[in-house]
Amino acid sequence: MPTTRRYLMCAPTYFEVAYSINPWMDPTKPVDHDLVLAQWQKLHDTYAELGHKVETIEPQPGLPDMVFAANSATVIDGRVLGARFRAAERAPEADHYRRWFNENGYHNVVMPTCINEAEGDFAWTGRYLLAGTGFRTDPGAHAEAQEVLGVPVVSLHLVDPRYYHLDTALFVLNEDEPNVAYYPEAFSEGSQRVLRRLFPQAVIATAEDAETFGLNAVSDGRNVILPTESTSLAAQLATRGYEPIFVDISELKKSGGGPKCCTMEIRG
Numbered sequence: 001m002p003t004t005r006r007y008l009m010c011a012p013t014y015f016e017v018a019y020s021i022n023p024w025m026d027p028t029k030p031v032d033h034d035l036v037l038a039q040w041q042k043l044h045d046t047y048a049e050l051g052h053k054v055e056t057i058e059p060q061p062g063l064p065d066m067v068f069a070a071n072s073a074t075v076i077d078g079r080v081l082g083a084r085f086r087a088a089e090r091a092p093e094a095d096h097y098r099r100w101f102n103e104n105g106y107h108n109v110v111m112p113t114c115i116n117e118a119e120g121d122f123a124w125t126g127r128y129l130l131a132g133t134g135f136r137t138d139p140g141a142h143a144e145a146q147e148v149l150g151v152p153v154v155s156l157h158l159v160d161p162r163y164y165h166l167d168t169a170l171f172v173l174n175e176d177e178p179n180v181a182y183y184p185e186a187f188s189e190g191s192q193r194v195l196r197r198l199f200p201q202a203v204i205a206t207a208e209d210a211e212t213f214g215l216n217a218v219s220d221g222r223n224v225i226l227p228t229e230s231t232s233l234a235a236q237l238a239t240r241g242y243e244p245i246f247v248d249i250s251e252l253k254k255s256g257g258g259p260k261c262c263t264m265e266i267r268g
């Protein structure tokens with residue numbers, strides 16, 4: 001069953017690929033600015049049409065990756081754990097988001113001491129927090145998240161630099177009966193065994209699904225927003241009773257981002 005969600009997004013007003021901190025980013029390749037604005041607006045409007053509440057934060061000049069709202073906080077049961085970015089270029093984003101929470105009634109935002117790229121590497125299943133490490137978020141941030149958020153954390157190791165954040169390799173389909181979709185090869189052997197043990201019914205994505213950023217999807221328990229090219233993953237989801245909804249992310253992908261990266265979920 002779909003449940004109504006609350007999301008925080010940031011328009012790509014200042015979006016560009018000005019530096020390279022993941023294998024998808026090539027600063028010599030042009031970005032179509034009007035197109036990225038239209039793609040973002042379409043994603044925003046799709047959530048609104050599904051009945052979700054979408055909040056926005058003011059974009060800041062000089063922070064081209066601020067559009068990737070998912071990286072700036074993890075919110076569960078109204079507790080907010082902020083972010084600490086690995087790349088100096090993104091570091092100032094964390095404080096803008098902290099301020100947004102403070103101004104919107106969240107007065108106990110905890111800022112992490114370890115490198116922590118928030119929902120980029122944290123996925124809430126409804127029972128535990130899946131936590132990625134290997135490229136961005138420090139393993140120490142997993143313990144910190146468990147303590148601050150008061151939820152059990154399961155650490156997972158990412159091994160493929162193209163899938164540098166957990167949310168490029170896995171997403172949560174359903175929280176009632178926790179289930180996920182993921183691309184096994186993005187994870188270490190041991191983490192693959194953990195995922196098989198936790199989610200015997202998981203949707204297993206192909207290399208093509210992963211390359212098209214199909215795992216950077218957003219599910220409300222029924223509707224799954226995913227990139228236009230992720231057709232085989234969409235077909236698998238449809239056979240499981242989910243409703244795939246396609247969005248074009250060509251410009252965002254030039255920065256290594258997709259629908260989920262642009263979408264922070266505020267829980268409680």
Ligand code: ARG
Pocket residue numbers: 021022025065068070071090119120165167168255256257258260261262
């Ligand atoms: N250019 C950004 C970076 O490399 C993209 C972040 C995408 N966000 C995400 N949640 N995966 O940091």
